[in-house]
Every structure is written in C-alpha cells, then in structure tokens.
Amino acid sequence: MNFKHYNQNQLVLFPYSFEDLIPENHPVRIVNDILDKVNIAPLLKVxxxxxxxxxxxxxxxxxxxxxxxxxxxxSRKIEKAM
Incomplete structure (x- = not known):
C-alpha cells in the first residue's frame, strides 16, 4: 500500500515524545489500543x-x-483539536 508514513513515537525537541504529553489515564490511550487491534484488511483492499x-x-x-x-x-474543529 502507498500510505504517508506516521510514527507515534517520533521525537520532538521538547518534550521528547508525544507519550510525555498524554496522561496515563487519558481516553485517547484506550482508543489507540482498541483500534490497533482492529482488522482493517477489508478497508485496505479499497x-x-x-x-x-x-x-x-x-x-x-x-x-x-x-x-x-x-x-x-x-473538520476545522477536528484539525484544531489535533
């Protein structure tokens, strides 16, 4: 597949990792863990x-x-939130 590269563990100047910005009990961690386990093979086919x-x-x-x-x-509010 031809996707743009993304790396959640990308280093930045400060803080050194995005992990440092997200509290341990933040809901985004649950979303991340669950969706990493989803089978997206049918989606990739299209x-x-x-x-x-x-x-x-x-x-x-x-x-x-x-x-x-x-x-x-x-979409503009989503962009701002990201």
Whole structure:
C-alpha cells in the first residue's frame, strides 16, 4: 500500500515524545489500543495504489473516533483539536 508514513513515537525537541504529553489515564490511550487491534484488511483492499500516498487509515480512524467521542464533528474543529 502507498500510505504517508506516521510514527507515534517520533521525537520532538521538547518534550521528547508525544507519550510525555498524554496522561496515563487519558481516553485517547484506550482508543489507540482498541483500534490497533482492529482488522482493517477489508478497508485496505479499497485503497488505490496510484497517486499520492494517503494517510494511514488506522491513524485517520483514531482521529475520527476520538473527535466523535468529544462531540467534535467539524473538520476545522477536528484539525484544531489535533
């Protein structure tokens, strides 16, 4: 598949990891853990291998589920929340 690379453990100047920004009991950790276990093989079959790379569907699903959990439905508000 042709997806844009994403790395949740990417280092930044400060803090050193996004893990440092998210409290241990934050709901986003539950969303992350559950959606990492979902079988997305049927979803991957519909993605085109042509054109520019897409963002990984699991990452996009995590964003949408977390946004909806927080009653955020506007794409601009989701962007701001991220």
């Amino acid at each position: 993605y085109s291998r042509e054109g520019n790379p897409s963002y990984h569907p699991v990452m996009m699903l995590k964003v949408m589920v977390f946004a909806y959990m927080n009653n955020i439905y506007s």
